[in-house]
Every structure is written in C-alpha cells, then in structure tokens.
Amino acid sequence: MSDIIILExxxxxxxxxxxxxxxxxxxxxxxxxxxxxxxxAAPWTLEKAEERLKSWFxxxxxxxxxxYKMLRRDDGRFIGRAGFSRFRERGRGEFELGYxxxxxxxxxxxxxxIAGALAQWFFSRGLARQFIAFTHPQNAASQRVLRKIGMxxxxxxxxxxxxxxxxxMAR
Numbered sequence: 149m150s151d152i153i154i155l156e157x158x159x160x161x162x163x164x165x166x167x168x169x170x171x172x173x174x175x176x177x178x179x180x181x182x183x184x185x186x187x188x189a190a191p192w193t194l195e196k197a198e199e200r201l202k203s204w205f206x207x208x209x210x211x212x213x214x215x216y217k218m219l220r221r222d223d224g225r226f227i228g229r230a231g232f233s234r235f236r237e238r239g240r241g242e243f244e245l246g247y248x249x250x251x252x253x254x255x256x257x258x259x260x261x262i263a264g265a266l267a268q269w270f271f272s273r274g275l276a277r278q279f280i281a282f283t284h285p286q287n288a289a290s291q292r293v294l295r296k297i298g299m300x301x302x303x304x305x306x307x308x309x310x311x312x313x314x315x316x317m318a319r
Contacts, residue, residue, distance in 0.1 A: 154216050154231075157265045160258060162216040162230060164208065165201055169217065172226055173197035175250075182251050207233055213275060215246060218262060227253050230262045232270060232279060243270070243279040245294075245317075259290070264297040271319050278318040285313060 152164040174197035176182065182191075192200075207214035215231040230247035245266060249258050270279055282305055283290040291313055299315035306312070 155262075155265055155269050156221065157261050159221055160227065160262055160265075161219045161221050161224075162262070162266075163219060165204060165217050167201075170194060170198040170201050172217075173201055173229070176226075176228055176248060179251065182248065211243075211275075212273070213243070213270075218247075218249075218258070226250065227258055230259075230266060232266070232275070235280065243276050245270075245279055245281040254289075259293045260296050263293055267297055267299075267317055278316055280314060280316050282307065282312040282314040285311065291315075 154162040154164065156162075171194065174192050174194050177192035177197070179191055204214040204216075211232075211234055213232045215229045215233060218227045218230050219225060220227055228247060228249040232243045232245055235242050235244035245263060247259055247262055247266075267279075270276075280302065281294050281299060283294070294315045297317075299317045302314040302316040304311045305314045
C-alpha cells in the first residue's frame, strides 16, 4: 500500500496509487458487469488501465485530487477506486465525483460510505464551491447513492450520446 493516505472512513482507506497498480485496475474493470455504465461499455485492457493510472497521477499533480485506490481498512483488500476528476467536456472544468467498486463487494454500502466522506473531504479542502456527478440512466444504484449523500438533481448532461442523470452538491 502506498504511504500516502488521502482519506479514511470507518471501513475504508483511500490512498494514492502505486506505479505497478495497472493490473489491479484492469481487474476492477474486467467484466461487462463492471463496465456497462462506463464510457465505452467494454472490459478494460491492461493498456487502458495503464493509461488511466498515468492520467490519475497527472490529475493529482495538476488538480490536487483524482480517483484514488480504495482499500478495506481491516485487511487492506482492494475494493475499487473513488475520488474527483475535472470534467472538462464543453470547457466546463467542474470537479466530478466518481467511484467504481469491485463486483464482489457490491451491496455492502461502500459506495455510500466513500462518496459521503469524499463530499466532506472535498469541501474541507476548499477545492471548489460545488461538484457534480453523473450516472448512466440505467444505473439506479448509483443514483440512490448520490441522493443519499445529499446531492441534488441537476439538468442532465449528454455524454457519449447518452442523456445522463446529473447531480450537484454545493457547499
């Protein structure tokens, strides 16, 4: 595990990635079930995982935040990724909350726990006055998570030709 702990919750730890974590990321997104709501809607190759890992290091250096590695506190097991990236479509540059959980860990409340903690972390760091999140229209589970942490419905955004439910949280 990286020595840089970003955020801790009762059950989870967010930490910075290690340079050799691409295979872990590929495994996170290795099935159609875990990628069906992501851009491209296809399992990730190792090359794509390596590209995303590099982009997360670059984002963190540039913006002070990115999508981080999520581990269970009790045993250090990899659970997924979560954090903020700049959503730069149409030049907006807003911070966007996102997370992906390993399929075998679904249904344990990890998404709600980390998303709520990240919202508090975001505002305590003064990164911006608001952030957004969006989901695939069929991803009802993520929509419930975002509403549960207090995000408000916002006008939908079209991403990859799909009208995506969009949410906003302001300080």
